[in-house]
Amino acid sequence: MEKIRLLKFVCDFGSGGTEGQVFNLISELDPSRFAVELACLNKTGPFVEEYNKQGIAMHEFPIRSLCSPSACLQMWRLIRFLRQKRIEVLHA
16 A cells, blocks of 8 residues: 655744644654655744654745745745645645
């Protein structure tokens, strides 16, 4: 059985409630069933080191303002990434 390709998208990897819940969720997922990767707007925070220790891939799509040309560029980067990785589930 092929693993389900899951991408979890967060703003950053700070130490808040959402970030802690994401960390717990990813830690509990069965690695034989799920291929998990992470994406963010800003690759900062204490959980970055924890994910590095677990070998979980992290990808940054920096957007400072939705009203900027760079936001469109990052959107296209994300679309291309989703297609290349054949992501089946995107959870944001």
